[in-house]
Amino acid sequence: MPVVDLAMVPLRSLNADLHKLPQNTNETHWTIRNPGGKHALAVGLDAPVTVEIEGHVGYYCGGMNKEATIVVTGNAGVGVGENMMSGEIRIKGDASQAAGATGRGGLLVIEGDASARCGISMKGIDIVVKGSIGPMSAFMAQEGNLVVLGDAGEALGDSIYEARLFVRGAVRSLGADCVEKPMEAADRAALAGVIARAGLSDDVSPDEFKLYGSARTLYHFHVDNASAY
Amino acid sequence: MTASLKPMPAAPLSDMPATAQTTPRFSATFDPHTISEIQRAAATGIYDIRGGGAKRKLPHFDDLLFLGASISRYPLEGYREKCGTDVVLGARFAKKPIHLKIPITIAGMSFGALSGPAKEALGRGATIVGTSTTTGDGGMTPEERGHSQTLIYQYLPSRYGMNPDDLRKADAIEIVIGQGAKPGGGGMLLGQKISPRVARMRNLPEGIDQRSACRHPDWTGPDDLEIKIEELREITDWEKPIYVKVGASRPYYDTALAVKSGADVVVLDGMQGGTAATQEVFIENVGLPILAAIRPAVQALQDLGMHRKVQLIVSGGIRTGADVAKALALGADAVAIGTAALIALGDNDPRLEAEYAKLGTTAGAYDDWHEGRDPAGITTQDPELAARLDPLKAGRRLANYLSVLALETQTIARACGKSHVHNLEPEDLVALTVEAAAMARVPLAGTNWIPGSAGF
Ligand SMILES: Cc1cc2nc3c(=O)[nH]c(=O)nc-3n(C[C@H](O)[C@H](O)[C@H](O)COP(=O)(O)O)c2cc1C
Numbered sequence: 120m121p122v123v124d125l126a127m128v129p130l131r132s133l134n135a136d137l138h139k140l141p142q143n144t145n146e147t148h149w150t151i152r153n154p155g156g157k158h159a160l161a162v163g164l165d166a167p168v169t170v171e172i173e174g175h176v177g178y179y180c181g182g183m184n185k186e187a188t189i190v191v192t193g194n195a196g197v198g199v200g201e202n203m204m205s206g207e208i209r210i211k212g213d214a215s216q217a218a219g220a221t222g223r224g225g226l227l228v229i230e231g232d233a234s235a236r237c238g239i240s241m242k243g244i245d246i247v248v249k250g251s252i253g254p255m256s257a258f259m260a261q262e263g264n265l266v267v268l269g270d271a272g273e274a275l276g277d278s279i280y281e282a283r284l285f286v287r288g289a290v291r292s293l294g295a296d297c298v299e300k301p302m303e304a305a306d307r308a309a310l311a312g313v314i315a316r317a318g319l320s321d322d323v324s325p326d327e328f329k330l331y332g333s334a335r336t337l338y339h340f341h342v343d344n345a346s347a348y
Numbered sequence: 349m350t351a352s353l354k355p356m357p358a359a360p361l362s363d364m365p366a367t368a369q370t371t372p373r374f375s376a377t378f379d380p381h382t383i384s385e386i387q388r389a390a391a392t393g394i395y396d397i398r399g400g401g402a403k404r405k406l407p408h409f410d411d412l413l414f415l416g417a418s419i420s421r422y423p424l425e426g427y428r429e430k431c432g433t434d435v436v437l438g439a440r441f442a443k444k445p446i447h448l449k450i451p452i453t454i455a456g457m458s459f460g461a462l463s464g465p466a467k468e469a470l471g472r473g474a475t476i477v478g479t480s481t482t483t484g485d486g487g488m489t490p491e492e493r494g495h496s497q498t499l500i501y502q503y504l505p506s507r508y509g510m511n512p513d514d515l516r517k518a519d520a521i522e523i524v525i526g527q528g529a530k531p532g533g534g535g536m537l538l539g540q541k542i543s544p545r546v547a548r549m550r551n552l553p554e555g556i557d558q559r560s561a562c563r564h565p566d567w568t569g570p571d572d573l574e575i576k577i578e579e580l581r582e583i584t585d586w587e588k589p590i591y592v593k594v595g596a597s598r599p600y601y602d603t604a605l606a607v608k609s610g611a612d613v614v615v616l617d618g619m620q621g622g623t624a625a626t627q628e629v630f631i632e633n634v635g636l637p638i639l640a641a642i643r644p645a646v647q648a649l650q651d652l653g654m655h656r657k658v659q660l661i662v663s664g665g666i667r668t669g670a671d672v673a674k675a676l677a678l679g680a681d682a683v684a685i686g687t688a689a690l691i692a693l694g695d696n697d698p699r700l701e702a703e704y705a706k707l708g709t710t711a712g713a714y715d716d717w718h719e720g721r722d723p724a725g726i727t728t729q730d731p732e733l734a735a736r737l738d739p740l741k742a743g744r745r746l747a748n749y750l751s752v753l754a755l756e757t758q759t760i761a762r763a764c765g766k767s768h769v770h771n772l773e774p775e776d777l778v779a780l781t782v783e784a785a786a787m788a789r790v791p792l793a794g795t796n797w798i799p800g801s802a803g804f
Contacts, residue, residue: 163583179579183512198566217566221507239565242551261551338556
């Protein structure tokens with residue numbers, strides 16, 4: 120199984136090699152040493168392989184991922200898993216801003232904390248943060264589930280559409296048009312499913328979470344919403 | 349007045365008409381349109397939204413003239429002596445630069461704002477004449493990819509429909525920072541146009557009034573942009589040219605920062621540039637007319653030693669080959685058209701006058717593109733209206749129009765003695781107004797005065 124040392128091999132050739140992998144490749148497990156906080160690491164993957172990165176990564180690690188499983192043992196910079204389509208990205212440390220931004224599918228697990236704008240503009244991705252998330256998270260979140268075991272910062276879910284936000288801890292404040300909602304059976308089932316996929320079923324129960332989502336009052340331009348525009 | 353003047357004898361009253369009255373006088377400040385806007389605002393309590401670009405009169409290409417040939421400059425013969433129009437975009441870093449036969453591209457217009465058949469027609473027309481089309485704020489449709497030989501894929505703040513497969517299918521990527529009609533504003537698509545298909549493509553509920561983000565979700569500022577460009581290049585293995593599109597506001601710095609961030613091409617859109625739906629107050633009051641923006645952008649490229657290496661595409665109110673030629677003479681490598689392309693497809697056709705009248709407007713002024721009731725079937729998602737546009741015929745009309753633009757551009761270039769349209773230069777131009785002379789940095793006609801330049 121390939122081991123790539125980024126202290127020796129340029130990022131470009133690593134990404135190019137990963138892009139060349141066919142769907143049925145035998146090289147299904149890659150180990151990346153000395154990532155050195157490099158940006159755009161393992162972006163645009165499109166095959167069911169596992170890439171284990173030993174250390175910290177810079178911006179946009181795993182961007183637009185399809186099918187691959189990417190594990191980062193350290194921390195991740197801005198926009199980890201941005202616009203991912205499927206597969207799984209797991210960060211053992213903390214994540215910077217805009218984790219999972221615009222993600223359209225797959226699962227992003229952050230075992231530490233995530234900074235501001237976690238899940239911004241998310242479009243179908245499932246994001247699980249074991250720690251807490253920063254302010255303006257799930258801004259304009261459209262679809263998918265954001266599950267936070269810790270607390271959420273200010274203005275959670277500002278201008279949210281139909282994404283579901285499950286928070287176990289405290290929410291500093293809710294953004295425009297984001298409200299607490301009763302958890303229906305379908306919501307609970309979705310939450311349980313995401314928790315299970317993240318491998319946390321033994322750690323938490325869906326009953327410990329509150330659900331936040333759209334009040335849908337900003338869905339139409341109207342004089343009474345003027346202060347929110 | 350001195351007191352010595354004798355009083356005039358009074359005019360005989362009997363000569364006056366019985367109802368002496370002046371004609372009704374409209375205020376220049378409170379003109380009829382302004383009054384109607386106040387009344388509309390009072391009635392509805394919400395700002396006016398419309399399509400199109402700035403409608404006020406602005407300094408524009410009309411304020412420039414070409415000098416043509418003379419004793420010291422000889423012209424080229426039409427038809428016999430070659431005058432090239434081809435352009436290569438994106439050779440700075442991309443392994444696969446774009447080659448176009450004419451320097452006139454179709455600007456980004458979203459599926460959602462435009463119907464499927466309209467997008468198909470744009471692709472067909474552009475492909476016939478060997479130029480590119482551009483997606484928009486709603487993702488890439490198979491119709492569009494199928495009918496556009498060269499397709500530029502926009503990467504917008506909303507990221508609606510964004511996915512790596514389409515990215516890899518694209519011929520180039522255009523990162524949209526802003527648009528001339530609304531530098532600093534996000535997109536809007538009103539509920540009437542969020543059809544089931546549009547909603548699915550954008551991951552939105554059907555029928556809502558959609559506001560797209562005005563800032564990118566995962567980067568801020570030029571240092572981040574550089575990393576974002578690196579990411580897009582890595583995802584696409586450095587094959588695709590990367591364009592950066594900005595609305596004309598601070599063109600010198602925006603161009604310099606785009607170049608510094610690693611762009612292959614800069615797209616600069618002036619305030620006359622169309623939009624599918626934006627607040628009228630935004631369209632008319634924010635940004636620069638394109639005439640004022642080209643020279644600062646070219647200056648930035650020259651200062652960085654990047655003119656012609658990083659290409660400049662300009663847009664915003666391009667209508668004729670004369671406009672194209674003037675934009676190129678000021679230093680652009682190509683232009684983009686939006687509104688004019690829609691008109692070529694059939695927008696604002698006088699033959700639809702009766703239907704425009706029903707919508708409370710008239711052919712030539714119809715701009716409620718956001719409402720989705722376009723009688724020409726172009727800016728709509730209503731299947732019945734959309735079916736009115738024949739993509740083959742409309743594509744042919746667009747191809748005709750693009751050919752005319754190219755021929756007109758060549759006509760002027762030959763008159764100026766240029767064997768390629770890119771050889772046009774500011775020295776070929778003069779300005780008709782002091783404003784245009786200052787903005788375009790060419791002399792006022794008949795003088796050697798360029799306002800603002802040293803030596804005056
Ligand atoms: C109907 C319509 C939709 C548009 N949609 C987009 C868009 O999605 N993204 C974008 O960057 N610009 C969009 N634009 C702006 C055009 O790309 C372009 O900048 C402008 O139309 C150029 O000016 P012109 O209309 O005067 O030719 C749109 C313009 C129109 C008319």
